[in-house]
Each structure stands twice: as C-alpha cells, then as structure tokens.
Amino acid sequence: MAIERTFSIIKPDATKRNLTGKINAKFEEAGLRIVAQKRIQMTMEQAGQFYAVHKERPFYGELCEFMVSEPVVVQVLEGEGAILKNREVMGATNPADAADGTIRKEFALSVGENSVHGSDAPETAAEEIAFFFSGLEIVG
Ligand code: CDP
Ligand code: MG
Numbered sequence: 001m002a003i004e005r006t007f008s009i010i011k012p013d014a015t016k017r018n019l020t021g022k023i024n025a026k027f028e029e030a031g032l033r034i035v036a037q038k039r040i041q042m043t044m045e046q047a048g049q050f051y052a053v054h055k056e057r058p059f060y061g062e063l064c065e066f067m068v069s070e071p072v073v074v075q076v077l078e079g080e081g082a083i084l085k086n087r088e089v090m091g092a093t094n095p096a097d098a099a100d101g102t103i104r105k106e107f108a109l110s111v112g113e114n115s116v117h118g119s120d121a122p123e124t125a126a127e128e129i130a131f132f133f134s135g136l137e138i139v140g
Contacts, residue, residue: 001081004083004122004125005129007129008119009073010072010073011067011113012072016070019107026103030085032082033077035077035138039073047063047068059112076129083120083125089102092104096111
C-alpha cells in the first residue's frame with residue numbers, strides 16, 4: 001500500500017480536556033507520522049466552509065458552533081494507507097458504536113463531541129490539507 005497523507009483535527013472537546021498528547025500517541029502507535037500540526041482558533045467562516053458538505057444536515061449549525069467553541073489542533077498525518085488507517089484509529093462517528101482501543105471509544109463524549117475529524121477519501125484529504133496548510137508547513 002502506498003504512503004498517503006490525510007487531514008486530522010483534534011476537536012474542541014478533546015483540546016479542552018487536555019487530550020492532545022494522548023490522541024497523538026494513538027496516531028503514532030498506529031504508525032502514522034504527524035508531519036504538520038498547529039493549534040488554531042477556528043472561525044465560524046472556516047467551520048462553515050470546512051463542513052459545507054453537511055450544510056443540509058440538521059446538526060450543521062450545532063457542529064459549526066462546537067468547532068469554534070475552543071481551540072482545535074489541525075494536523076497532517078502520513079503513513080502507509082494513512083486515510084483508512086486513521087479512520088480505523090478514530091473509530092465510528094458515534095462513540096457508542098466505536099471499537100475498543102479507538103480514539104472515539106476512549107475519549108469521545110457523544111456523536112457530536114467526538115474528539116477527532118479525519119478525511120474519508122484521497123480527494124477530501126487533499127482538499128482538507130490544502131484548506132489549512134501551505135506546502136511549506138508540511139515536513140515529512
Ligand atoms: O466525522 P465522521 O466522518 O465520522 O462523521 P460525519 O458523518 O462526516 O459527520 C461529521 C461530524 O458531524 C461528526 O464527526 C460529528 O461531529 C457531527 N455529527 C453530529 O453531530 N451528529 C450526527 N448525527 C452525525 C455527525
Ligand atoms: Mg466525515
């Protein structure tokens with residue numbers, strides 16, 4: 001399998017509870033390298049654009065409010081099959097359905113406040129990385 005890059009966010013519920021290091025350890029234990037990372041306060045405009053695909057969903061407004069409620073850590077993760085691997089490490093969207101050992105099983109509070117975002121496909125990974133990072137900020 002090829003070396004890929006994927007985009008990750010450590011969400012407000014997790015930064016608020018000081019879980020950045022514990023979540024990063026999960027990525028690293030799975031063989032994902034953090035090749036770019038920054039802590040930012042997302043704006044409502046960024047949150048709205050980033051989650052535009054969910055615009056028509058009932059949770060969109062609440063999701064955007066949540067994403068700007070505390071700082072987030074945006075990241076680029078690199079590794080063999082990184083996109084799928086990250087989704088496995090994250091676990092199911094709803095922590096009630098997440099497998100043992102996954103980030104969401106261990107740390108998520110609810111289906112909304114679920115500690116991490118991860119890209120779902122190569123196209124979205126490329127788009128999402130470019131949304132938050134310039135090429136110079138990614139050092140593999
Ligand atoms: O994050 P993931 O790709 O697993 O799930 P999604 O279906 O792409 O939804 C994006 C985000 O919207 C989730 O991670 C949740 O934070 C939120 N969401 C929610 O609040 N309520 C739902 N029923 C589904 C998703
Ligand atoms: Mg998604």
